[in-house]
Structures are given as structure tokens and as C-alpha cells.
Amino acid sequence: MDRPWIKHIPSGNPIEIDIPEISLTELFFQSVEQYSDNTAVTFIEKRYTYSELGKLVKKCARLLADEGIGKGDRVAIMLPNCPQYPIGFFGTLLNGAIVVQINPMYKAYELMHVLKDSGARHIIVLDDLLPIVETVIAETDVEKVLSVSLEKGKCEMTKKLLSVTEADFTVEIEPARGVAVIQYTGGTTGRSKGAMLTHRNIVANTLQSAATSRINTQKGKERVLGVSPLFHVYGMTSGMNLTFYNGGELILVSRFQVTEIVDIITNLKPTIFPGVPTMYIALLQYYQSHPFDLHTLTSCVSGSSPLPLHVLSRFSELSGTKIAEGYG
Helix, strand or coil: CCCHHHHHCCCCCCCCCCCCCCCHHHHHHHHHHHCCCCEEEEECCEEEEHHHHHHHHHHHHHHHHHCCCCCCCEEEEECCCCCHHHHHHHHHHHHCCEEEECCCCCCHHHHHHHHHHHCCCEEEEEHHHHHHHHHHHHHCCCCEEEEECCCCCCCHHHHHHHHCCCCCCCCCCCCCCCEEEEEECCCCCCCCCEEEEEHHHHHHHHHHHHHHCHHHCCCCCCEEEECCCCCCHHHHHHHHHHHHHCCCEEEECCCCCHHHHHHHHHHCCCCEEEECHHHHHHHHHHHHHCCCCCCCCCEEEECCCCCCHHHHHHHHHHHCCCEEECCC
């Protein structure tokens, strides 16, 4: 079979890879074991090692089980980027349940549609968003609400996690058939539709993404600027799953504010930036009046929408690295 694209694969990156028959949680816990003492997540001033994150994921799975959630149930996650996102995400999967990703900017009618359409029985939600959940919950199948606060000492989820016993789960998952995530589309041609992504789908996507950047990645050493929203499939893969697979440090930022991002680039020195065009444009505009060093970035990716060529060229010039543009 003629495969003309092979000539465009950089030397050192694999042409083909094997996809193992494992669940996404198995892939995650391989990294927990291999990189146990490495920092997995940084959020503001808090750091979690892979070992600590793995223990919290197990506790979350137990907490969900104690609240009646089991294999095949849907758990909605309505959070900005924060440590509770990967904890809730992988805790749900370890429990055998299915993650329903929800944009925290949704209006009430959008939220109700996703909750009803997915059949979610549980929702993990930012406490500031509880009022909007309360306006629709009576018309859905949601039975339990677990709130998350980003204020120190006020997080119900963290308090509950600390009160449960860590436990190993042996929920049997068939990777090729077991749905891991229901990812809702943008709804540009009518109501948004839930795309069912299996464990194998996401494992394959993660490993394929890793293969395309293998020559530019130092496993166990990369620091990834995680400002692209994790509830979006791009942030989920290029931000969270790929970072964890590579044993990197995911620097989580709950929202994009250009001055905060520049401060993080300057002080925490991330090496990888999976961003979207609006972020690259904002950083270039800021640079015009407040120059800062972009050379710590050794790998940049842009997704979600087309990146203007002049933006790509200028950012590449200032950072010394080419931006890899992807779509899906």
C-alpha cells in the first residue's frame, strides 16, 4: 500500500506502533509505578507526586463506590483545570464508571441537555457552579453531587477523600468495547451529541500522540503548561493523558490570563505548551510591550482551530521551536 505520508515523519519517530489491550487506568497506573516520586501535578503552590495522585485516584474510586456508583454508570465532571479533575477523571474510570465531560461555562439549558442525554447519576462540580446545577437537577437522573472548592480548607471532595480508605479495584474492563468517556460535540449543527470514546480509543490516541513527538520528549522530565481545558478532548489528550504517559509534570491553570501565563513561563519554566490560537495570539500581543523569554519551551502544539501562519512564524521565531499544528 502506498503511504506517501511516511516521508514526512521525522527521523527517530516510529512509523508504526502497537496498541496494547489495556484500559486507560492501567496506562495511568503504569506511570504511577514508574515515576512514583516525580511531580505529576502542580497547581498554584501545591504539588502532587505520581504516588500521591495514584492514592487519591484510588480513594475517589472507593468514594464513588460507597455512594452507589458502579460499572457503566455515568459520572459528570464540571470543573475548570485543577487537581480534582484528574482525580475525579481517573477515579471514575477505576470504578468502572464513565466520565461525562462538561464545560463549566455551560448555561442551564445546555447542562440539562447533557445530563439528561448521558443519563449521569453523579456530578463532580465546582462549588461556584452549584446554583446552576440546582436549577436543573430535578429534571435529570443525578442522585449525588460532589462539590469542589478551589479555596484552601473548603473542598468537600478533598475532605471526603481523606475520610475513605484507599482500595485496589478489580473492575474488569474490555478496552475495545468499554466506554471511558462521553465527549459532547460543540453543537454547531444542532444540539451537541455525545461521542462515546472507549478505553482503547483514548489509549491509542495517547500513544499515537506520544509517537509523533518522541524525538522531542524526555520521559520523566517534561513540564507541561496545562491551561487548555481538560474537559475538551484536546486538553484531555495533549494536556493530561500524554503528560501522565510520559511521566511529566502537569502545571494546571484554571483559566487563561496572559499575565499569569507569562509569570508561569518565566518562573516555572514549562517545556511543552499545548495551546490554542487565541492563546498564542495573546502571548504575542503581550510580548510586543513586555518582552519575556520563551526559550524554555522546547515543544509547542496548537489545536482546536486553525493557527494563522504569521502567528505560527513569529512565535516560532521568538521561542526557537516550531509549533506543531494538529486537528481531529
